[in-house]
Amino acid sequence: MASSVGPSSLLRSRPWIPVDIGDSRFLCKSWFGRMQYHVFLLDGECLWEDQMEAEGIQTRAQELNRRLRASTESFFSHLVSVVIPFLTGSRHGHGTGSGPDHVTLHRAENHMTLRLKSELAGLPFYWEFHCCPAPVSAVCGQLVRPLLVMGGALQRQVDILFKLLQRKDAEIQDYRENGAQLTRGTPTTEHRIWVLPLLLDQDSSLNFSSDLSDLFSCIVSQLNPTKRKRQNSGQEEEEGEKGDGPLVEEEEKTGQMKGLDEGWNISDKKNLWDSVLNPIQEGNHVRKSEL
Amino acid sequence: MASSVGPSSLLRSRPWIPVDIGDSRFLCKSWFGRMQYHVFLLDGECLWEDQMEAEGIQTRAQELNRRLRASTESFFSHLVSVVIPFLTGSRHGHGTGSGPDHVTLHRAENHMTLRLKSELAGLPFYWEFHCCPAPVSAVCGQLVRPLLVMGGALQRQVDILFKLLQRKDAEIQDYRENGAQLTRGTPTTEHRIWVLPLLLDQDSSLNFSSDLSDLFSCIVSQLNPTKRKRQNSGQEEEEGEKGDGPLVEEEEKTGQMKGLDEGWNISDKKNLWDSVLNPIQEGNHVRKSEL
Numbered sequence: 001m002a003s004s005v006g007p008s009s010l011l012r013s014r015p016w017i018p019v020d021i022g023d024s025r026f027l028c029k030s031w032f033g034r035m036q037y038h039v040f041l042l043d044g045e046c047l048w049e050d051q052m053e054a055e056g057i058q059t060r061a062q063e064l065n066r067r068l069r070a071s072t073e074s075f076f077s078h079l080v081s082v083v084i085p086f087l088t089g090s091r092h093g094h095g096t097g098s099g100p101d102h103v104t105l106h107r108a109e110n111h112m113t114l115r116l117k118s119e120l121a122g123l124p125f126y127w128e129f130h131c132c133p134a135p136v137s138a139v140c141g142q143l144v145r146p147l148l149v150m151g152g153a154l155q156r157q158v159d160i161l162f163k164l165l166q167r168k169d170a171e172i173q174d175y176r177e178n179g180a181q182l183t184r185g186t187p188t189t190e191h192r193i194w195v196l197p198l199l200l201d202q203d204s205s206l207n208f209s210s211d212l213s214d215l216f217s218c219i220v221s222q223l224n225p226t227k228r229k230r231q232n233s234g235q236e237e238e239e240g241e242k243g244d245g246p247l248v249e250e251e252e253k254t255g256q257m258k259g260l261d262e263g264w265n266i267s268d269k270k271n272l273w274d275s276v277l278n279p280i281q282e283g284n285h286v287r288k289s290e291l
Numbered sequence: 292m293a294s295s296v297g298p299s300s301l302l303r304s305r306p307w308i309p310v311d312i313g314d315s316r317f318l319c320k321s322w323f324g325r326m327q328y329h330v331f332l333l334d335g336e337c338l339w340e341d342q343m344e345a346e347g348i349q350t351r352a353q354e355l356n357r358r359l360r361a362s363t364e365s366f367f368s369h370l371v372s373v374v375i376p377f378l379t380g381s382r383h384g385h386g387t388g389s390g391p392d393h394v395t396l397h398r399a400e401n402h403m404t405l406r407l408k409s410e411l412a413g414l415p416f417y418w419e420f421h422c423c424p425a426p427v428s429a430v431c432g433q434l435v436r437p438l439l440v441m442g443g444a445l446q447r448q449v450d451i452l453f454k455l456l457q458r459k460d461a462e463i464q465d466y467r468e469n470g471a472q473l474t475r476g477t478p479t480t481e482h483r484i485w486v487l488p489l490l491l492d493q494d495s496s497l498n499f500s501s502d503l504s505d506l507f508s509c510i511v512s513q514l515n516p517t518k519r520k521r522q523n524s525g526q527e528e529e530e531g532e533k534g535d536g537p538l539v540e541e542e543e544k545t546g547q548m549k550g551l552d553e554g555w556n557i558s559d560k561k562n563l564w565d566s567v568l569n570p571i572q573e574g575n576h577v578r579k580s581e582l
Binding site (some may be wrong): 006010011026042044045047048061132133135136137139140141143144145146147148149150154155157158161162164165167168169170171172175176177178180181182183184185187188189207208209211212214215 | 319333335336337367404424425427428430431432434435436437438439440441443444445446449453455456458459460461463464465466468469471472475477478479480497498499500502503506538577
């Protein structure tokens with residue numbers, strides 16, 4: 001059950017993905033290496049955690065599958081192919097596996113078990129994630145701190161957009177007062193009132209949109225100097241990362257963890273803005289004082 | 292050390308306030324009732340908690356102040372007058388007390404002690420908050436879930452503002468293409484590029500702005516049905532709340548916990564928007580589909 005620095009650091013940059021298990025919705029973050037894994041499941045009340053390494057995986061696999069005689073490596077490889085699509089929300093696509101036949105959730109006072117059933121070499125294949133509440137330090141590092149930074153960034157963005165709207169309103173008012181007319185059927189715009197309660201969806205805390213998930217991953221990259229150094233240098237981060245297998249690399253290729261160096265913007269607003277400048281490659285072209 | 296439902300529920304609606312203690316910055320949330328209190332202190336790594344009731348307070352007060360012969364009530368009253376301004380960031384104002392003479396922070400592996408020194412009736416007065424890591428359920432309920440909802444609301448707000456900007460850009464372009472000129476010295480506006488990295492302040496996670504703090508409190512009111520019911524009915528929420536003393540009432544009067552019913556908007560943008568509609572009293576005047 002011991003954990004090394006490498007996997008924890010790698011897990012930090014993983015995206016949070018909404019996953020439905022039974023009647024419950026979770027935000028899930030997972031990392032699978034070579035004969036080790038680390039899974040977080042967040043529900044409204046608790047952050048649950050299961051992390052295992054080779055020895056524990058072997059013992060649990062044998063206990064749950066007494067008739068199955070596959071090597072631990074084959075067993076783990078099958079587990080990964082079954083569970084990754086399920087935990088990353090890609091169960092029905094990408095050809096990464098068919099997912100488990102059956103998943104059930106069992107809750108106890110201070111414990112939660114996720115039972116999977118699949119098939120390997122024609123025999124039933126069982127696995128259980130035995131989840132305990134994560135330590136508070138993990139909740140703060142994985143969730144609270146990045147969420148606070150994300151809130152601040154979004155708030156600053158809102159402030160900038162408000163000021164921009166104010167300037168556009170002044171320009172429009174000037175045109176109108178000088179008798180300008182719209183000719184292409186363009187509708188006039190008004191000061192639009194929005195009220196925050198309408199934007200709040202109180203049941204939405206675990207519906208983390210992909211936009212927010214991307215933003216969250218960006219922020220975690222920024223908060224994690226080791227990760228940034230690696231992105232900039234193109235080198236491997238730590239010993240623990242070597243030999244993680246194709247799963248990690250594949251996920252990075254999809255851009256889920258793309259860094260801030262790419263000039264990330266919310267909701268891919270490239271069509272709205274003329275272009276997206278890269279502040280690192282091309283210098284800082286955004287003059288905040290003008291907004 | 293036992294806690295009742297009342298105080299926990301009341302603490303939930305309290306704002307998070309940045310507080311500097313020694314060289315460390317925390318987000319602090321506190322509730323002081325009649326001979327009981329509950330304090331949360333968040334640093335980058337952990338959410339710390341100290342909650343006590345009458346018996347524990349009396350014992351600790353006697354241990355720390357062997358020469359002081361005041362009644363426990365007088366003692367607690369003095370503690371509250373000293374510590375509230377310190378923990379709510381109003382140390383230098385409002386005439387609510389002068390704050391402690393001296394505050395020091397002592398950290399151990401799984402424990403943090405906050406030592407205060409003040410003066411009562413001409414004698415030195417000591418108090419210590421013995422903080423332990425809060426349970427994960429408290430971190431999720433007090434921070435993670437409201438922060439996730441807040442992120443979602445801010446993201447929706449950003450989306451709406453972007454669409455509004457897009458419409459204003461179309462109107463401005465129409466005027467310009469028809470030869471309209473600006474006459475009052477109003478500057479022309481352009482598509483302004485903003486890049487998220489510039490909005491991220493990675494050291495800002497504990498600088499929770501007052502805007503965000505207000506929004507957070509609003510969200511917590513929404514997430515807490517009991518609290519909303521009370522706001523709507525104007526009645527006391529629970530037995531545990533009765534007799535909380537003037538501190539709680541005073542804080543409510545300042546509007547720090549104002550509810551969504553007031554048509555809350557970020558950064559008090561009333562000057563920008565023509566007015567703020569109350570969706571509950573006047574119906575839903577915001578036609579989201581138009582944005």
